[in-house]
Amino acid sequence: MKVGIVMGSKSDYGTVEKAEKILKDFGVEYETRIISAHRTPRAAERFASGAEENGIEVIIAAAGKAAHLGGVLAAFTPVPVIGLPVKSSTMDGLDSLLSIVQMPKGIPVATVAIDGAENAGLLAVQMLSIKYPELRNKMKAYKAKMEEDIMALDAEFNGGKQ
Incomplete structure (x- = not known):
């Protein structure tokens, strides 16, 4: 995987390191690359077109400002793409x-905050x-731990009251 x-x-x-x-x-x-949709479009096409053959099963595309990277990658691959908008000085x-979120029909990009x-x-x-x-089991454990941590904080905050 x-x-x-x-x-x-x-x-x-x-942002990406998180x-x-x-x-x-x-x-x-995972592998992390710097590829610009605007400055290196041929590299973006090569990366996306070869993603499946290179064993990549999901792509996370992080970009700021015009942020076309996720859409460009999604246009060239059947692999799911997650768009990660990066806060820039503009807006x-x-x-x-x-x-990222306003993609045309046929080129979906899942988008996070x-x-x-x-x-x-x-x-x-x-x-x-x-x-x-095995990842499904790890995800279930992650969510159970998150719930446990919040419940412990709530108990601490409320002095143990239910």
Whole structure:
């Protein structure tokens, strides 16, 4: 199981590394690349066109501003693409979000929140868990632990009252 993480520029790495951590915690192999939809379109086409043959089963595409990367990659591959809008100085990332989420019919890109790298990683794990039962079990354990942690905080906050 392998996830391809693609970012439009090196400045997106501060966001992307949070997705890498999630994937690492779940034991999912990944590769991270810098490929621009606008400055290196042929490289984007080559990466996306070869993703399946290279063992990539899900792609996370992180981009800011015009944020066309996810859509460009999705146009060239049958592999699911998760768009990760990166907050930029322009419109606090709203421009990125809208660029990713407003895809034309036939080229879907799943989209997470602005700077929602953790959710991009988790969504990739959930997609992979359809095929890999061990990931499904890890995801169930992750969600149970999250619930347990919140319940403990609630008990602490409320002095143990139900």
